[in-house]
Amino acid sequence: MSPRAAWRLESMGFGEVYEYAAGLQDWITAGLPTEGTALAETRAGDVARADVSTCRLHEPLVEVRERTRKAGFDTCVVVNDERVVFGLIRSRDLDGEAATAGEAMRPGPSTFRPNVSAAALARLMADHDLPNVPITTNDGRLVGLLLREDADRVARERHDREH
Amino acid sequence: MREIDRHEVQRLLEAGAQLVNVLPAEEFEEERIAGSIGIPLRRIDAEARDRLDPAKPVVTYCWDSA
Numbered sequence: 596m597s598p599r600a601a602w603r604l605e606s607m608g609f610g611e612v613y614e615y616a617a618g619l620q621d622w623i624t625a626g627l628p629t630e631g632t633a634l635a636e637t638r639a640g641d642v643a644r645a646d647v648s649t650c651r652l653h654e655p656l657v658e659v660r661e662r663t664r665k666a667g668f669d670t671c672v673v674v675n676d677e678r679v680v681f682g683l684i685r686s687r688d689l690d691g692e693a694a695t696a697g698e699a700m701r702p703g704p705s706t707f708r709p710n711v712s713a714a715a716l717a718r719l720m721a722d723h724d725l726p727n728v729p730i731t732t733n734d735g736r737l738v739g740l741l742l743r744e745d746a747d748r749v750a751r752e753r754h755d756r757e758h
Numbered sequence: 759m760r761e762i763d764r765h766e767v768q769r770l771l772e773a774g775a776q777l778v779n780v781l782p783a784e785e786f787e788e789e790r791i792a793g794s795i796g797i798p799l800r801r802i803d804a805e806a807r808d809r810l811d812p813a814k815p816v817v818t819y820c821w822d823s824a
Contacts, residue, residue, distance in 0.1 A: 597820040600780040600799050601759045607803075609812050613770065615819035616761045619779070622791050622819075625764060631789035 617733070623710040624732050637749045639716050640709025643730040643739030649674050652681060652697035659696050660689045670727055672737055673700045679735045680706060685726065706731040709738050714753050717746035767817055775815035791819070 601614040615621075623629060648663035648671045663671040669686040673696050682700030693699035706729045707716060716728060720743045730738040762770070771777060771793070779786050779794040786796035797805050810816055 596799050597780055597818045598759070598761075600778065600797075600802050601816075601818040603802050604778075604806055604810075604816055604818065605759050607806060609806070609810065609816050611815040612759045613762045613766070613775075613815065613817045614759060615764065615767045615777075615817050616822075617763065618819045618822045619781075619789065619791060620822040621764055622767075623789075627764070627768075628792040629789050630792045631787055633788040 620708070620710070621733060624708055626709075637713045637753070638709060639707055639711045639713050639728075639730045639741050639746075640738055642713050642745045642749060643709070643741040644668075644745075645739040647672055647737075647740035649678070649737065650684075650696045651675070652695065652700075654696045656684075656689070656691070656693050656696060656699050659684065659699075663689060668740070670740060671696070672729055672740060673697065674737055678737045680704065680729050680731055680737050683729065704729055706735065707741070708733065713741065713746045714750040716741055717743065717750040720746060762817070767819075770815050770817055773815070775817050776810055778810070778816060778818045779820070780818055781820050785821075794819075 598614050601612050605612045648666045648668045650659040650671050650673055652673060659671050671684045672680055673682040674680055682702040683704045684696060684700045688699045691699055709730050727740050727742045730741050732738060777791055777794045779790045779796050780799045782798050795809060
């Protein structure tokens with residue numbers, strides 16, 4: 596849509612025309628300023644826990660388990676040095692017999708962008724019986740972990756406002 | 759016409775470029791980059807010359823690259 600507009604403007608005589616290919620989604624994900632009616636909506640990135648426990652692939656599971664529980668979480672996000680998400684170790688797997696985080700994790704979890712409505716993700720987590728979902732940037736870097744309890748609270752507050 | 763990333767968008771905005779959101783009007787109302795001008799793709803022919811300054815750079819965008 597946007598490239599066509601840019602080409603058309605150029606054909607109409609506008610001399611210096613550019614196209615921001617990554618668009619609004621990229622701008623929002625980068626946390627840059629926007630305006631409009633949708634801003635009243637609480638987004639996943641607003642309530643995701645940025646202090647979620649993380650670990651590297653090679654770390655011993657016993658250490659990961661101890662650190663994660665000590666931090667008050669029952670899920671650990673496996674990331675690399677760039678905070679790109681490789682997998683999740685949820686409660687049952689944290690207590691498992693695997694030696695390392697890489698062996699214990701469920702690889703390739705579904706991730707969601709920070710601009711997605713937290714209430715919408717509450718429905719999704721209920722539908723799929725998920726206790727949490729990782730929130731990442733477009734290029735897969737961890738923003739935080741959205742807990743179902745936090746998303747449910749946002750959904751309840753929205754419901755209360757609207758009724 | 760040239761594709762640019764958000765860093766170039768920010769630089770061009772500081773230099774006075776016009777940022778044009780070409781999504782339908784209702785989507786423009788919902789959320790847009792601060793300071794954008796809304797001209798839906800279908801309205802470019804009818805509105806661009808009246809609403810944009812041809813002497814200044816223009817940056818178009820929509821939701822993503824799709």
